[in-house]
Amino acid sequence: MAGKKNDVREMTRSGYERLSEELTNLRTVKRQEVARQLEEARAFGDLSENAEYAAAKEEQAKLEDRIHDLEETLSKVTVIDEDKLDTTRAGVGLKVTLKDLDSGKTYTYEIVGSEELSGAAVSASGVQRISQRSPVGQSVIGHIIGDEVNVKIPRGVRKLRITDITK
Secondary structure, three states, X not given: OOOOOOOOEEEOHHHHHHHHHHHHHHHHHHHHHHXXXXXXXXXXXXXXXXXXXXXXXXXXXXXXXXXXXXXHHHHOEEEOOHHHOOOOOOOOOOEEEEEEOOOOOEEEEEEEOHHHHHOOOEOOOOOEEXXXXXXXXXXXXXXXXXXXXXXXXXXXXXXXXXXXEEO
């Protein structure tokens, strides 16, 4: 992926396991499927005018790119020890409850590593997951309960108060 930094990133255990499972599946099941598609396409004859072969080669390239991206991401990840998380300050791996000071609505988000959001945006517990690099994530990380933060969004600024931080 273009623009990736060579830094170590934080990730929850569940996010790391999900990406590891995806990598294992791509290396085994998907590679075999693509190899079978290539063999079938070769059987159609002239490779220079074989649309099935070209499509299978393109699929193979996408697969290998994703495998490379996952390998690189997982090699630079620090898995958060959830037992040692400090709930006095918002951070990756924690659930943060925020009150929108304009609307009065309350939202709870689980802050996760940015690479974790390639999957579901809602955690197993039903809590909305947001990236540490999202506007809300960046604004609340490091803050404590009671702090008010301003989050720049496309429509202006949201004023939020942290009302709870939990594991």
